[in-house]
Amino acid sequence: MSNIAVSLQNLTLAYGDTIAVPSLNLDIIDGELIALLGPSGCGKTTTMRAIAGLMKPRSGTILIDGKDVTKTPANKRGVGLVFQSYALFPHLTGFENVAFGLRLKKRPNDEIVQRVEAGLELVGLSHLATRKPSELSGGQQQRLSLARSLVMEPKVLLLDEPLSNLDARLRLDMRTELQALQRQTGITMVFVTHDQSEALALADRIVLMKNGHIEQIGSPEALYDSPQTVFAADFVGFENIFSVGLNTQNEGTTIYNNTGELTLPYQANVSHLAWRPGGVVVGSGPHKGVVTGMAFAGDKREYVITTSAGKIKADVDVSVPAIQIGEDVFFDLPESSARMLDDKATQTQFKHG
Amino acid sequence: MFQNRTEGLALVLPAAVFIAVLFLFPVGILLSEGFKVGGEWSLAGYADFVSKPLNRTVFFRTLKLGFLVAFVSAIIGYATAFCIVNLEPAQRGRVFGLIILPLMISPVARTYAWIVILGRTGIVNKAIVGMGLSDSPIRFLFTETAVFIGLLQLFMPLMIVSLISAMENLPKDAIPAARVLGASWLQVFTKVILPLTREGLVLGGTLVFTGALTAYITPAILGGSKVLMLETLLYQRVNVSNDYVSAGIIATILIVMCFGANVVLRRVAKA
């Protein structure tokens, strides 16, 4: 058990009468960088706040390092939290913000100075130690907030959408820095994001959440390659998802949505089939459709093909000559690039139908 | 962290209890006195109160002065606020400071100044006699006019401040746009400024109206016993005739009018 840093057991979290997270079970391994991924409102922040002790669970247990901390107050849990909005203290300088927790612990002054300086160094803010938060840029505030948590050497560091308030360039830089920091310090980190590419790029493991439930847990590769549910597939970029219907006439498979259907020449004994746009073959194949949309995206062209089973998104390499809008086109939905989803629980949903 | 309601209640409790005990409880009893005659519940006190001409005069005078002060404040307030908002920022700050400055000065001092101005030997009378407009000084003190002037000076800043903050929120181009579209200044006022500053007008109007209703010092100094208002009447009833039934009735009337003004005018602002 010792390599499990945080364990959530049957954790139920509620705001008044609304249950935000019903009965969550999750083990976070010591030293890993784990992502809570899911659309806005799925309960990521709520889960974090419960781990930190800012919110009392309705029921269930939270273990940190094997100890039950469900009733332990937030200031005694040894959990760090980097807030989405950084929550820096406006009246204190950068240095004093970072020193805040150490001063509370009544550490000797020498030690405080040394640890704060090391912390600021780690996030590259040594030269801005005397500034107030309002005199720092968004990225600097974000790093200051990180340093403030890191110097406390928390057992677990929680980061709530740490990169969402930064602009695109900075976000990419900070991704790398965050990952490097985690490797360097070895602190168990849980970060929240609604951005699948961020989760895939950073995390050792991804917890995909939906409506307070865990939809799927796995490595970025596993989630990317083999989503288990319609929701997971949709979230990692399988934009063409079809329900599979019973086919009594021949050996093939009928896939359908609310506008029509299409019969594939192979069998699939699952509830849904899904393809990424890149997995659709355009220019040859047994099916015919009309190109109704085309967007140039540098290395590829993104087509929308209207078929008897609704709209299909397909990406084609730029080296292939462009097909004009309005032209008929043959295409294939090959078995090799299909993901078979056995997701009886999910009601058929058609994003592009 | 803030989910613990008992904790929250415990924090407001001292303030709430303090006010409830020192305020609501005694005021409540005072109001109830108006509904009692000789220890019995009765509306006879009210019937008696209404039957006296002086009481009616004072009531309507108070109401009239309240409306008048609010109305005149609004007219002068609009003109002044509009001019102030269009000043340059630095000048605007200074003028704004001068507008709110009287609010910080003791109302006794502010009212007292009018004795110097309006008294028998005050500047106004000196000027009138000096210019030969009248042989003897004119009586200004202890008239409704004096009370009106005193109240206007006391409460107008509240109206101006409310209107300034309402006008600061006016879209910058609304007035030029209306002018370009051919609106006259009167139309600009009724169609653009008035609707967009209505909430400020209502807030200012409430403050001025209730302020004037409940002012004591101004009617006491500038009106005396000749021009009684409800507050000075209440003081007299208690101090001169020990009449707590009347006191309870006047208190009820004042509170009802103040709350009424707050509620009604807030409705008007929302409508």
Place this chain on the structure above:
Amino acid sequence: MGQTWASRLIIFTTLLFLVGPFIIIIFAGLSAGSSLAFPPDGLSLKWYLAVFEVESFRQSFVLSMFLAVGGTLTALVIGVPAAYAICRYNIPGAETIKIIVAAPIIVPGIIVGLALLRYLVVPLEFTVTLALFLAHTALVLPYAVRVVSASLQNLRTDIEEAAVLLGCNRLQAFTKVILPNIRSGILAAFILGFVTSFNQVPVSLFLSGPGVRTLPIDMLAYMEITYDPSVAALSALLAFLSIGIVFIAEKTLGFSRYV
């Protein structure tokens, strides 16, 4: 051009009406004569100096100072937690509580003073000073709650949670993180409360007893007896005191945000 002149004239006239009387008071107090007049009969500082010689003025000034400072501080001590609870917690009956706490502003002061006197002070045999102290505290309390609430509302809630996660208990989080950030709001509330209490008349009218009067009440009483320029001089001095305090507050805190 014409418009600017018209606009200046309007502002000037309004200011003349609002501030002019105050200037007249200053000069009326400078009179060398013995009756209240403007323009004064010659100039001298004698009435300004005479104010300090009046024993009752000295006593009532001290009382008014005590009420303004003590009452406002007490109001802050119970008002700050209330404001904090109203802003941060989801308390049951919050709307009712807000109305209760705001009541002293809405209810006319003279009624409050009378009711307090008749139903609490007399039956419980409070001293005049205690009665005035309680009344002034209650009167200032709504301002304290309102002004402090305003500055709490401008403060993020998560910094307190951050402080707790760094090891603070709830009280430490409040004193180390909230208090320093609402300091100017509290100071503004103090000044507003001080000025309100110091200038207050109607509440104190019934509560003042023989020999124990607030300064404005004392001035009213003095005016009934004599019309000499000393009240003008005192009024001017008090006005300067208020203005001085507010001016300093404005320069250091931007006080007018809170009025």
